[in-house]
Structure formats: structure tokens, C-alpha cells
Amino acid sequence: MTTSTQLGGQDLDRIVYSAATIARRVEEMGREISECYDEGDDLLVLGLLKGSFIFLADLVRSIDLPLQVDFMVASSYGSGTESSGDVRLVYDGEPSLEGRAVIIVEDIVESGNTMDRLVPILAERNPKSLEICALLHKRLGGVVKEPRWVGFDAPEEFLVGYGLDFNENYRHLPYIASL
């Protein structure tokens, strides 16, 4: 597609999802989510930092229901592109989940490790419902708790932009590119 971008000393390969493509799909997801809940559901949109910050910001503006927003930080990656398999909640503001409709917002599901470890921890806090909304899903298989909403089935490439990083770089790109 467009030319490769020299950023942070690394070349981007190609744009996989353009800003316009993402915007269209995220708006659609917001509408899908709005249809699944009622006004009285006490909706909590719970973003996993840092990867979900841009996606969540766009998504909640397309959800036509009263809701609250909170964030957590789960860490499964050190630096680089390999998952360590070890998932820790390194920031948890402990919002009340009791009796609430909770949507966990994640940038990308790869092995499913992060979600599979996190969901039981959050389920213990007795939400009325607990669903996952992921912008991207690599469909590698073996995921225990599948997201209810997925933006795009992603290629098996390392993706950056629109919140996704490589060693903390590229998060600000308005599109998603492969490295």
C-alpha cells in the first residue's frame, strides 16, 4: 500500500488496516455492543492498558448507552515480540464489578493467554456478565474464553499502531501496520 515508514529506527512493512477501515469497523462494533445491553445494565468498559487506549476511546463514543470506563494493566510481554506466558495484573484500580455488565477491551488476542488468566480473576468479583471485546484476533486456536466481539481476524504477523506497540514504539500511528 503506502510507502514504508521509518520510525523508531525500524521499517514498517505495509498498512494492514487503514484509519478509515478501522473507524468504520469500530463504529459498527459500538452499535453491536449497544444492541446487546439495556440502559439499566450498569455497563463498565474495562480497558487493558496500554494497547487498548485508542481503540477504547473510539469504541465508547460509538456505544449509545450509559457506561463507565476504567483501566487495568496486565503484563505478559517483556520487551520484544515473544509472549512469556506469565500474566500479571500490574495495575488494578479495583473498580467494583459486583452486579455489573463488564466488557474487557483488549487490543489483540494472540495465544489467548492474557485473557484466559485475567477472566477468572475478574469473574471472582461477581460481575453480572463478563465479556471480551478485542479489536484484533490472530485465531491461533486454544483460546478458552473467546471474545464476544472481534474487530478483525488478524494475519499472523507482528502488528503495530492504533495502540499496539513494538518496544513501546508506534502506538500513535492512526493505522495498523505490520513490522
Ligand code: IMP
Ligand atoms: P496473548 O496473551 O498471547 O493473547 O497476547 C495478547 C497480548 O500480546 C496483547 O495484549 C498485546 O499486548 C500483545 N500482542 C500480541 N500480538 C501482538 C502484535 O502483533 N503486536 C503487538 N502486540 C501484540
Ligand code: MG
Ligand atoms: Mg500489550
